[in-house]
Amino acid sequence: MVVLAASIVSKSGKALVSRQFVDMSRIRIEGLLAAFPKLVGTGKQHTYVETENVRYVYQPIEGLYLLLITNKQSNILEDLDTLRLLSKLVPEYSPSLDVEGICKTAFELIFAFDEAISLGNKENVTVQQVKQYCEMESHEEKAHKLMMQAKINETKDIMKKKANELDKMRMERGKLDKGGYSSISGPRVIEKTFSDMSIGGTGFGSGSGLGGLSTDMDSFASKPKGRAPAAAAAPGKGLVPSRSASLAPSDPVTVTIEEKLNVVVKKDGGINNFDVQGTLALQVLNDADGFIQLQIENQDIPGLSFKTHPNINKELFNSQQILGAKDPNRPFPSGQNETPLVKWRIQGMDESSLPLSVNCWPSVSGNETYVNIEYEASEMFDLHNVVISIPLPALREAPSVRQIDGEWKFDSRNSVLEWSILLIDQSNRSGSMEFVVPPADPSTFFPISIGFSASSTFSDLKVTGIHPLKDGNPPKFSQRARLITANYQIV
Known part of the structure; x- marks a missing residue:
């Protein structure tokens, strides 16, 4: 399946929201969209129509059309599955399914489409996962x-x-x-x-x-x-x-680089999911300092793909790794809020790239269950505020902790034992804990949830300089990078 573009169009063929996923000219996309209303006609019940070169897969949404343009070799069943996913996403971001409502939420819809379709192929994601990836909440x-x-x-x-x-x-x-x-x-x-x-x-x-x-x-x-x-x-x-x-930011320009981990590891070995979602966001305090371009660099690692904001000059970014506005006469937004400029995803990594591995070994002996847990951290990152949460059988009293590297706390309401390590660095790349509870099924102690942060990222993306678009010196800037866990589990 190759999706060339996803759009929401009026019945006259005017595009309210449009996102292309392959390298096609804007004129070509606009021509395909303009031809669509004539092909649909009236009274037809089909959900797709084909031309000599492309296939239109569509669904009416009140007075508008949700439309996919694919190549003719694309699997129609996959096309319809992608269309169903997008049709569920649209009302999540635009409660008012009319021209005004769609236009107001155009950027949010484009970002949601980006999460659902990558490089022309449907992502294996749910509506909730798309919403989670788009939120990119900053503590x-x-x-x-x-x-x-x-x-x-x-x-x-x-x-x-x-x-x-x-x-x-x-x-x-x-x-x-x-x-x-x-x-x-x-x-x-x-x-x-x-x-x-x-x-x-x-x-x-x-x-x-x-x-x-x-x-x-x-x-x-x-x-x-x-x-x-x-x-x-x-x-x-x-x-x-x-x-x-x-x-509070003290420099005129602040760059925040954040990567979020979505990891699910099998308790017996192997990975169900290992996904890194990254964002570079810009905060400019004054309008005058918004006339800039950002020169960036990053590690060239397999599985890394970028998506730029619709208002970013994509050709400039792809050719020179410079983040600049399509219209150089318009400054980047200023104020307290951060503006996301580019997002990226890293997929296909294996267990050797995990920042933290955790193994749990429950064993029943008589009237007690002994649980040994150990962690091993990668050399790549120093991890801060590590919390490993182990579910327990319903207990009236806290478990008996026999040995621990770090500290522990018993959450009696949720029956969870929290093992916390303030910092994992070169001095403590591995550690263990042992505790005892009454007899319990080994599966009781899963899934184990893990949380941590780091001050560096997988992509090692950074801003190396700022280019002013007007006369004068570039504004002073600062940048901060962080790696955090959105979802990190052992199941």
């Missing part, structure tokens, strides 16, 4: 948003205190006025300073907002005469302490 982004909300809440608290102080000062000045003193120079100047202060925005990229608030506060506190300066701002409140401010 640091969550922490960053929490930190920013904490700063906003803190600023509001400070402003409330200042407003209360102003009210008290007005009352005091009112009393002085009754006693024959003038109030022109004091309160009116203070009120103007207060009203001119901006508490909107995020403090990134603009001269106002939270980023410049502390300076304004200091000058404001020093202006009232005859009163002591206001107390220093209280430390951050809420979920994120003040030290979390270090998570």
